[in-house]
Amino acid sequence: MTERLGIVISGSLDSGVEVRLDGAVSVEDMAVGRYVTIEGQKQRFFGMITDVSLGVTDPRLILTPPDVADPFIAEVFSGTSTYGTLHISPYLTIGGKADSLLEGPQTVKTVPSHFSAVNLATDPDIELVFGQEDQERFWIGNPMDMETKLCLDLEEFVTRSNGIFGKSGTGKTFLTRILLIGMLQKSKAVNLVFDMHSEYGWAGSSEGGQRKVKALKQLFPSQVAVFTLDEENSRRRGVSTDFVVRIGxxxxxxxxxxxxxxxxxxxxxxxxxxxxxxxxxxxxxxxxxxxxxxxxxxxxxxxxxxxxxxxxxxxxxxxxxxxxxxxxEPHAPTNAVQHVLEHLDRGTNVVLEFGRYRDITAYVLVANMLARRIYAQYQERMEKAMGEEAARPTPLVITIEEAHRFLNPSVASQTIFGTIAREMRKYNVTLLVIDQRPSGIDEEVMSQMGTKITCLLDNERDIDSVLAGVSSKSGLKAVLARLAPKQQALIFGHAVPMPVPFEPREYGSAQSYKDFITTNRAQRREQAEKDIEDLWER
Amino acid sequence: MLAASTTDFTAQCYGLYQSPPLGSLVKTGDEPIELYGIVGHATTGSLEPGRRPIARGQDEASEEEVYRTSPQLSKLLKSEFSVLVVGHREGDKLYYYLPPRPARIHGFVYRCRPEEVREFSQSLDFLNMLINTNLPTSVDELIAAALRQTGQAHEDPRAFLVAAGKELAVLLSGQFNQLKAILERLK
Missing domain, CATH: 1.10.150 (DNA polymerase; domain 1)
Structure with missing residues (x-):
């Protein structure tokens, strides 16, 4: 089903194109953040609505408005003398030629010609652009007002440092949990999560705290190890921990x-x-x-x-x-860093719970200490791997919350996280930064982030810093400022071909757990079968 | 048919006061070319230009009585109407522009049947010709009357009027007041 919206009437590559709505289409049905396709003469353009406005053909119409209480008059005027316009930022082109079809969507380098028809994007269009759920792609949610699954190439995602931003209570934690599950299933990377509020390891709570939701360890017991700093607290919460971290x-x-x-x-x-x-x-x-x-x-x-x-x-x-x-304590009985590394080497994801020690001193100290030592180890191994062609260390993603504490401009140059964000990609270590105040993060670090996912932000400075360096920033700003306060997010950057506002997939119901686990099992079985085949071939 | 030019023609009715309603669609001419027009003006007057009717019926009870007691009246008066050519048919095809030749004198003029009106008003291109005419009747009145008349032939007059209104809104995009005046008359 294609739904024609209108035609292109003006525009530029820099500022986006203006589309005049057909009379039959109501402005009120439009929403910023929706996808459209523009049928140019030689190629199709893929873009997003970033603004909706009203126009009249005759300025006198505004001075002496017609009697719109009369439905006849109102109907005649709508779409003719009065009309709606859309502002669309084109992002991708899908070429008409065979070879360009193979290459897939390309970044937009021109604008569609005058009066090209504009349609609402259909589900197959979205699939063409974002791909389907498969070995590498993980379903993270649905584009707004659409049925199609929005899939993220996680193998690509983990090659850069990434950020999740949003005001508190907008769903950052749920989103992070979904992404962590995704990485655990679809990428070769292992995760080290510094879990300040004990929400990723065993169980988390939904907004308002009325409902407990299962977290990583409950869903994937064999692939996740929970470390804790506060054994007593973990025991009281009924969490089975794998290791108690002590620091000498x-x-x-x-x-x-x-x-x-x-x-x-x-x-x-x-x-x-x-x-x-x-x-x-x-x-x-x-x-x-x-x-x-x-x-x-x-x-x-x-x-x-x-x-x-x-x-x-x-x-x-x-x-x-x-x-x-x-x-x-004066002397720690075991070396926590060594333990963490051993788990990571085995491909087990490590969640470090802080229990009651939510104090920022504890968090910054522990996170920084562990990360610094792991960094050193990774650097050493990677260098060795480069020199002697030994096995490269497993890619590691370090998740940190309250990131502006580590990455604010005054300390970003000193902390290990600043270094990781800037250059550790080469050493197979990347960051997943979770923060509610992106403006507090060093600009240099922000600019190095590959993919950014942001929930609602309303502080002007935060919005500016998240969108810094993105083309068609003003358009995205409008989209970002109009996200729903909950369960809507905007993703843009390295891992997605174009920015997408989306609703994260459901998390917390029995069915959602089942979905997560079954895809995991199915893939493992597939993988096992493939391995066996490979074995016979040799 | 009494007089014809490229853009319009004038016809006399066989009966007094029997001119078709303002704005109705009429046709004239034979195969191969049929002309379509919209009735734009109608008059009734004396047969002889120099001879004006005088006031009658001071003692009569009704207007009908006047004509009954003076039967010569219907022979001395005539009704005429003038028609604006808005298109023609050649073979099966309708064209919404002026025909190559005007109508013939003494040709017959017919009122179009509703199905013909429907067929002709499939396209609203004739509105453009109406807007650009010069007639004793005001263009606004004429267009409104034509649309009201044509609308009656349609199954859903409202939908037709809305479509026509939209067409007018495009044609008269610079003349908002005129557009408003016409739309007011369509209600």
């Missing part, structure tokens, strides 16, 4: 403290002092510094190291805050 003082390095400068309210010299102490006392510097009691000795030592007394006190206050964190 001797594992903390001055670099880890550097990132906490803002949260611990440390001065620049205090951080510097940390490095000096480390040089002097080695691994046990933190314990030494915070347990030092002899004031005379302190004075002497500090003088020797050229550290000011107040600077030292400043650092010490910070270190004591860390020591008070319940999951830290």
């Amino acid at each position: 003082y001797d594992e903390i390095e001055p670099e880890d403290i550097g990132l906490l400068r803002q949260t611990l309210n440390l001065t620049e010299p205090a951080i510097e002092a940390g490095y000096q102490l480390r040089r002097k006392f080695g691994k046990n510097w933190l314990q030494q510094a915070s347990e030092w009691s002899d004031s005379e000795e302190i004075g002497e030592q500090l003088k020797e190291m050229n550290i000011h007394e107040s600077t030292f006190q400043n650092l010490r206050r910070g270190l004591n805050t860390i020591r008070r964190l319940p999951f830290t």
